[in-house]
Amino acid sequence: MYSLLGAVFFWWVEREYEQELIKQEKLFLDHLRNDTISRLKRLLLKSIFYRKILLWYESQLIKLKMTKGLEWDMWGALFYVGTILTTIGYGNIAPRTSGGRALSIVYAIFGIPLVLAILSEFGRMFTTFVSNQRIAETRKRQKLWDKRRRNYVRTIPIWLALFICIGWICICAGLFCLWETHWSYFTSLYFFFISLSTIGLGDVVPDHPHMLILMFWLVIIGLSIVSMLISVIQIKFEEWLYHLMIRMQVSFL
């Protein structure tokens, strides 16, 4: 809900300015072309100067061109909101107006803590689910240890969490490999790792904005798995520290 609302806001702020920018670019490009043609005409016979003119034309073009990226339609805006809230920030779509930038700041201040809370909640739910599964399975295999196992609810071993995390990345990478035909499996893996670590360099990004929205669900599930992994590691580390302290106390006494 919050992200939909944000998407509408950003779309509204950025849309108009982009349209104007595109119009301006077209106008300028037209002007540049005519200018170059008239220059060429004047120098019809001195072909040595052609090169010079082309160089000048190129340098003008570079100044003019907008950075390529997504357009600010509704899908783009939704994608932008997603990149901000998860703090990934690919940067293939970014606000150009001051209004959009100010809105980003305000939006992020309220949105990021919200998303972090939701993710950790997802992570906890996931941990409970997996540990319940595990308990049920263990119960099947050995009915005797039933009562002892009960104390172990709400935590899963690190290797399982790590395995789920890596498995998720591999599966998602495989899916993207199928969807984006020009990606190799390694590129896909690299993309997912950069996303899940919330680095978000933005050098490798899927092409279609519709797919990006779908991708976000995969990334959000992935992020909650990572959050689960971190919390599991933290718990184990604290346990380990606790045992270490007890052992030290024992050795001192």
Next chain:
Amino acid sequence: MYSLLGAVFFWWVEREYEQELIKQEKLFLDHLRNDTISRLKRLLLKSIFYRKILLWYESQLIKLKMTKGLEWDMWGALFYVGTILTTIGYGNIAPRTSGGRALSIVYAIFGIPLVLAILSEFGRMFTTFVSNQRIAETRKRQKLWDKRRRNYVRTIPIWLALFICIGWICICAGLFCLWETHWSYFTSLYFFFISLSTIGLGDVVPDHPHMLILMFWLVIIGLSIVSMLISVIQIKFEEWLYHLMIRMQVSFL
């Protein structure tokens, strides 16, 4: 140390490939120019076709051009390592070779937890420092309450942490406003906010790589302040929850 080591690695992996890419681009551009000139010569008299040729030339140029960004020299590599470790990921410099990408993944897996630990340690040190300052000041003003104040060590009020955080952003934005002459104060503020929230869109980035290294220190200090702010809020929230539970217990009894 770890970041320096990483910078050297990345520089070594990416440097050669970039040089080759630049050479290739130059070659292709030369070819493109000659091609265009010969086409122009052939059509010397039919000036209507000039426009068409230019259009073709433009489309070829777009395909060819590398994305602009930092070069992979030592400074660039150091900057890249910084963007990865802090999970900001501006994306104005990114690996192009598979080797570089694989190295990024491995490097990030070990580096990010390390940096997070360091940042939280910085945040704790900062909290201790600020609370000590406050205690010293309070002691000066009122010597009577000395003993009561002692219990309050290791925590500072939220408003102070918030004030320090906002103050830091404003000061840094002001500094960058002076350094980067073509930035407005708002742009500078926007850039700092996007960096400190680790979103890192990369649409606004300082030009000089030397300045980027200096900037990183400011960002790292800012990140530890943010980490302090979060921990302070967390402590207050837990305290509040604890008081709430006690009050509920009292009302039930």
